[in-house]
Amino acid sequence: MKTPMKAFTFAAGCLSASFALADAPVLTVYAPDYFVSEWGPGPKIEELFEAKCNCDLQFKPGDLLPRVLLEGDKTEADIVIGLNTDVTKKARESGLFATHNVALDGLTLPLDWTDDTFLPFNYGHTAFIYDTTKIETAPASFDDLLNAPDDLRLVIQDPRSSISGLALVLWVNAVYGDKAADAWAKLAPKIVTVTRGWSESYGMFTDGEADMVLSYTTSPAYHIIAEGDETKKAAIFPEGHYFMVELAAKVASTDQPELADKFMEFVLGQDFQGMIATGNWSIPAALPKDQWPDGFQKLDLPEKVLFYDETEAAALRDTAIEAWRSALSQ
Amino acid sequence: MAQRALSISAGLALAILTLGPIAAVLIRAGGLGSFRPGDFEALQFTVWQALLSGFFSTLLAIPVARALARRQFFGRRLLISLLGAPFILPVIVAVMGLIAVFGQNGILNSGLAAFGGPRLDIYGLHGVVLAHVFFNLPLATRMLLQAWLAIPAERFRLAASLGLTPWGQFLTLEWPLIRRIAPGAFAVIFVICLTSFAVALTLGGGPRATTVELAIYQAMRFDFDLGRAAMLALMQLGLATVAGLIALKLAPSQGFGVGRGRQVPRWDGRSTMARTFDMIWIFLAAAFLLVPLALVVLKGMPGLFAGAGQGTWTAAKHSVLVALASTALSMVWALPLANRKGELLSVAAIAISPLVIGTGLFLILRPFVNPFTMALPVTTVVNAMMALPFALRILRPEAEAVEHDFGRLRQTLRLTTWAWFTRVWLPRLRRPMGFAAGLTAALAMGDLGVIALFADPDRATLPLQVYRLMGAYQMEAAAGAALLLLILSFGLFWLFDRGGRAGADT
Numbered sequence: 001m002k003t004p005m006k007a008f009t010f011a012a013g014c015l016s017a018s019f020a021l022a023d024a025p026v027l028t029v030y031a032p033d034y035f036v037s038e039w040g041p042g043p044k045i046e047e048l049f050e051a052k053c054n055c056d057l058q059f060k061p062g063d064l065l066p067r068v069l070l071e072g073d074k075t076e077a078d079i080v081i082g083l084n085t086d087v088t089k090k091a092r093e094s095g096l097f098a099t100h101n102v103a104l105d106g107l108t109l110p111l112d113w114t115d116d117t118f119l120p121f122n123y124g125h126t127a128f129i130y131d132t133t134k135i136e137t138a139p140a141s142f143d144d145l146l147n148a149p150d151d152l153r154l155v156i157q158d159p160r161s162s163i164s165g166l167a168l169v170l171w172v173n174a175v176y177g178d179k180a181a182d183a184w185a186k187l188a189p190k191i192v193t194v195t196r197g198w199s200e201s202y203g204m205f206t207d208g209e210a211d212m213v214l215s216y217t218t219s220p221a222y223h224i225i226a227e228g229d230e231t232k233k234a235a236i237f238p239e240g241h242y243f244m245v246e247l248a249a250k251v252a253s254t255d256q257p258e259l260a261d262k263f264m265e266f267v268l269g270q271d272f273q274g275m276i277a278t279g280n281w282s283i284p285a286a287l288p289k290d291q292w293p294d295g296f297q298k299l300d301l302p303e304k305v306l307f308y309d310e311t312e313a314a315a316l317r318d319t320a321i322e323a324w325r326s327a328l329s330q
Numbered sequence: 331m332a333q334r335a336l337s338i339s340a341g342l343a344l345a346i347l348t349l350g351p352i353a354a355v356l357i358r359a360g361g362l363g364s365f366r367p368g369d370f371e372a373l374q375f376t377v378w379q380a381l382l383s384g385f386f387s388t389l390l391a392i393p394v395a396r397a398l399a400r401r402q403f404f405g406r407r408l409l410i411s412l413l414g415a416p417f418i419l420p421v422i423v424a425v426m427g428l429i430a431v432f433g434q435n436g437i438l439n440s441g442l443a444a445f446g447g448p449r450l451d452i453y454g455l456h457g458v459v460l461a462h463v464f465f466n467l468p469l470a471t472r473m474l475l476q477a478w479l480a481i482p483a484e485r486f487r488l489a490a491s492l493g494l495t496p497w498g499q500f501l502t503l504e505w506p507l508i509r510r511i512a513p514g515a516f517a518v519i520f521v522i523c524l525t526s527f528a529v530a531l532t533l534g535g536g537p538r539a540t541t542v543e544l545a546i547y548q549a550m551r552f553d554f555d556l557g558r559a560a561m562l563a564l565m566q567l568g569l570a571t572v573a574g575l576i577a578l579k580l581a582p583s584q585g586f587g588v589g590r591g592r593q594v595p596r597w598d599g600r601s602t603m604a605r606t607f608d609m610i611w612i613f614l615a616a617a618f619l620l621v622p623l624a625l626v627v628l629k630g631m632p633g634l635f636a637g638a639g640q641g642t643w644t645a646a647k648h649s650v651l652v653a654l655a656s657t658a659l660s661m662v663w664a665l666p667l668a669n670r671k672g673e674l675l676s677v678a679a680i681a682i683s684p685l686v687i688g689t690g691l692f693l694i695l696r697p698f699v700n701p702f703t704m705a706l707p708v709t710t711v712v713n714a715m716m717a718l719p720f721a722l723r724i725l726r727p728e729a730e731a732v733e734h735d736f737g738r739l740r741q742t743l744r745l746t747t748w749a750w751f752t753r754v755w756l757p758r759l760r761r762p763m764g765f766a767a768g769l770t771a772a773l774a775m776g777d778l779g780v781i782a783l784f785a786d787p788d789r790a791t792l793p794l795q796v797y798r799l800m801g802a803y804q805m806e807a808a809a810g811a812a813l814l815l816l817i818l819s820f821g822l823f824w825l826f827d828r829g830g831r832a833g834a835d836t
Contacts, residue, residue, distance in 0.1 A: 033794070033798060036798075037641055039798070039802035039807075040798070040801075040802050060702055066550060067692075069554055070689070070692060070696075090554060160552065161547050161548060191536060192535070193453045193533070193534075193536060194532075194536040195528075195531065195532045196532065196544075199422070200422060200800075209434060324537070328538070329538045
């Protein structure tokens with residue numbers, strides 16, 4: 001029986017391949033899975049940072065916070081990048097993250113940001129994206145969307161398994177407050193289905209199964225820049241759009257504190273900020289609008305931005321999800 | 331004795347791999363979590379959709395398998411192989427394929443609209459069941475077909491010479507076979523549907539279709555409530571064990587006695603009506619299963635031809651390696667477990683949330699090794715384990731039949747274990763083993779359940795790559811990678827399956 005041997009040889013090969021370390025100090029960065037693909041921002045970040053740090057930046061993709069919490073202060077991570085505001089409260093309370101010491105005056109976010117632990121590197125807003133060749137006049141406000149005919153087909157994400165889905169229920173809550181349940185009841189007949197994550201929803205939209213998809217105000221930029229297609233637009237609502245930001249943080253137990261600090265500085269620096277728009281299809285957190293890539297300057301962006309800080313969001317979360325769940329379960 | 335020791339250690343390894351991770355999660359959590367109000371509804375929906383999915387998959391498989399068993403037509407072999415394909419598709423791809431057919435904008439609705447027909451809505455409980463039948467009908471069909479083809483041809487000849495009516499023949503030959511195979515097939519499908527999450531949610535149309543697995547996901551990733559996740563995982567385990575026990579109770583394990591292993595033409599089912607019915611069943615099954623696949627293929631072509639990208643090819647290589655290693659491991663693991671207890675154990679093992687297994691293994695392995703370096707080995711072992719119940723469901727009836735039919739011969743001739751193994755056992759089990767190996771390989775290509783905590787940037791598998799591409803707006807490249815995954819899974823499946831059937835007349 002040679003076969004089990006092969007499995008072991010294979011396993012052993014996988015192990016030994018990882019021990020090929022360079023001499024340079026290693027900065028270990030935990031990042032969401034999509035970061036590290038050749039289409040994600042990971043490879044560019046690695047290239048740019050390694051050019052100036054004389055170090056070896058290694059991305060470790062996967063679940064961010066669950067993983068760091070499981071590992072506790074024994075984690076190998078020096079930096080965690082790609083966190084969202086829904087987990088910052090839990091992350092902060094764990095005491096596993098250190099303050100970043102980066103000056104925040106260069107930030108160009110649409111709202112004030114004073115967090116000394118979690119550093120924003122790009123942002124966007126929740127928005128419903130539509131195809132101008134299929135919908136002539138998109139809903140001009142959230143109210144319009146609620147009162148649109150029921151044959152307008154929407155696809156959204158589940159707030160229990162997806163960060164954009166969670167942002168949507170908070171968005172509805174921010175716009176409609178204690179009338180959120182009524183808003184969901186009006187929206188329910190238009191919702192074709194709810195998917196586990198953003199990818200499935202967006203796939204259904206590009207396949208023509210839905211007329212509008214819950215995504216980000218920045219999504220059209222991808223189509224404009226990468227595909228030269230200007231027919232995908234975000235419907236902008238005067239009631240405001242929910243603010244979505246991605247964050248980086250330094251791990252308190254890092255064995256490379258200086259390198260980690262350098263990386264946190266780098267995140268708001270020109271190199272990183274100039275690349276992240278097209279690297280991660282989001283708006284740079286510290287770059288004036290006139291320096292954004294052309295495609296981003298063409299984006300329709302909301303005047304008004306809605307946002308709950310982590311304490312408010314944590315307090316509202318269960319009620320907001322329940323309003324969604326009970327209305328859509330009817 | 332040696333055989334027994336082998337059985338026990340294989341069973342023990344499986345039990346440790348199943349319960350170890352839950353125990354690790356429980357210890358870390360410091361106890362079971364609380365039951366929440368919504369959980370009861372989730373549990374109800376989970377069980378109900380799994381029951382319906384298992385029932386319809388098995389029920390519909392009966393006429394399809396019967397038709398395939400007694401008809402010969404051009405392309406039958408290819409069709410039988412192709413019918414295995416839905417089972418091995420990654421969930422996200424299969425769902426897209428189904429939506430392309432049954433969705434609001436799908437070809438079915440477009441066709442109906444062209445004739446002024448009503449609009450069908452796929453989203454709801456029926457959509458969930460439809461998708462699960464799409465995945466599992468082929469599995470049930472193949473399990474039954476396998477058994478049908480294992481009826482010694484002499485029995486059909488005897489039935490013909492006794493002049494049994496079709497109904498009489500059904501009662502004496504086919505019904506015992508269905509009773510022997512169907513409960514097990516139902517149980518495996520029921521259990522696999524218990525852990526459904528993305529399919530149930532997307533095609534269920536929203537929170538009405540909340541399953542226990544979604545609650546586990548939420549507890550794990552969003553609330554970081556390990557105790558609750560472990561509690562829900564134990565609930566899944568309990569359900570699966572009950573299902574497994576009932577199925578094994580219902581299924582008698584007698585065979586049909588010995589034949590000479592010849593292929594004999596069949597005399598039954600020659601009436602025009604029987605022929606027409608068989609052909610209708612075959613046509614319907616083929617259309618239901620193959621049209622969505624064809625759409626996946628069409629959609630993936632541009633992406634694949636555009637050059638799927640370096641990452642995709644590397645991921646493909648990893649997936650094939652994982653699949654081959656998983657298959658080898660799974661076969662070695664399955665053979666000593668091909669008995670009643672082994673099968674029950676393996677069915678219980680797949681009921682446990684992949685997320686909980688992943689987290690538990692992470693907690694267990696972390697003190698000793700760097701989990702990042704373990705991405706592919708862990709995937710290999712878990713995939714092998716997840717494929718076990720399917721492998722066993724296919725192997726066990728045949729293994730027991732060989733034992734039952736040829737055991738006396740073995741004693742009379744005083745065959746050594748080796749001679750028995752190489753001369754009787756392996757040649758007799760070649761067909762089911764080929765099928766089981768093919769299924770394992772294909773399953774191992776498609777699965778990504780546990781990798782989230784072990785992911786390694788340089789060792790992505792192909793399903794993970796599909797998700798990564800979609801996450802980066804690369805829908806076309808993702809469709810291409812999905813097609814590549816389909817081709818490779820199917821290729822492996824076909825190679826093993828054919829290998830097992832080489833020289834056989836079927």
